[in-house]
Amino acid sequence: MFIIQQHKVPDGISKIRLLDYAPMVFTTIPSKSSMKKVIRKGALLVDGQKVPSGSWVLVGQELTLLDLEHNPPKPYKLELEVVYEDEQLAVINKPAGIEVSGNKFKTIQNALVLNISISTESDALKWARPVHRLDRPTSGLLLVAKTASALMLLGQQLEKREIHKKYRAIVAGNIDNSGEINTSINGQDALSSFNCISRCRSLKTHWLSVVELYPHTGRTHQLRIHMADYGFPIVGDKQYGDGPVLRGKGLFLAAVELSFKHPITEEKLTVKIEQPSKFNSLIEKEKLRWKQFNNNN
Numbered sequence: 001m002f003i004i005q006q007h008k009v010p011d012g013i014s015k016i017r018l019l020d021y022a023p024m025v026f027t028t029i030p031s032k033s034s035m036k037k038v039i040r041k042g043a044l045l046v047d048g049q050k051v052p053s054g055s056w057v058l059v060g061q062e063l064t065l066l067d068l069e070h071n072p073p074k075p076y077k078l079e080l081e082v083v084y085e086d087e088q089l090a091v092i093n094k095p096a097g098i099e100v101s102g103n104k105f106k107t108i109q110n111a112l113v114l115n116i117s118i119s120t121e122s123d124a125l126k127w128a129r130p131v132h133r134l135d136r137p138t139s140g141l142l143l144v145a146k147t148a149s150a151l152m153l154l155g156q157q158l159e160k161r162e163i164h165k166k167y168r169a170i171v172a173g174n175i176d177n178s179g180e181i182n183t184s185i186n187g188q189d190a191l192s193s194f195n196c197i198s199r200c201r202s203l204k205t206h207w208l209s210v211v212e213l214y215p216h217t218g219r220t221h222q223l224r225i226h227m228a229d230y231g232f233p234i235v236g237d238k239q240y241g242d243g244p245v246l247r248g249k250g251l252f253l254a255a256v257e258l259s260f261k262h263p264i265t266e267e268k269l270t271v272k273i274e275q276p277s278k279f280n281s282l283i284e285k286e287k288l289r290w291k292q293f294n295n296n297n
Contacts, residue, residue: 167213169223172202213253
């Protein structure tokens, strides 16, 4: 057993129960139902004590998330692209369509067992653990801890919003060059910003825009909700907005850059990947279709 993450409840917190508050802080827990199980088995303590999930959260309380697991997950045979790895952490390129963690067998957590080596450090985890989440349909960079120290310190960076993420998306419509979206999500403050890097005409939506997206808060489905609310839904998003859905192509949203401080050396690390090839294919296809249509009229 070891401490994964600790959090002190700040001043100004509104009246809220532990089951609603904890998922906003401990973002490695994939859902409220999962958090309820964590609380029930005593892996989340309040001031060192096991408490019910319906308890009220109070200013100054210290919440502690513990690792009580002893047996490694059943390995899921899925080859992952490891973009960066050292003895403390790794960054992998998550495929679209797979959950990061949860009760299913086919998860990134279970695939890490066969893809990430066990650290040689004294506080090595028995298996690598994701530090944060990506939505199931979203692809891209996922930060993984290999030691207890890395898991705790990176969790603290995440909580303090010191891990910076950049996403690439294709949205329906001719969006502004740049802007901010600060509409609340489920009654909580949420802030995202965007930069448009290219546009093309489209027979389906008149315009498509390739954008870089920056979430400054960590609400569930934040970028997808914000882009839909702003009137430029992400292509392939079946849940939000009314943008086009391309059969077999999935969601056109990918985490392409992570910047954070190395938990041990404190060196600033920036890890980048290119946008998925399906982004380029869609843009080229839409350009060609638009050209052919206009040449025939």
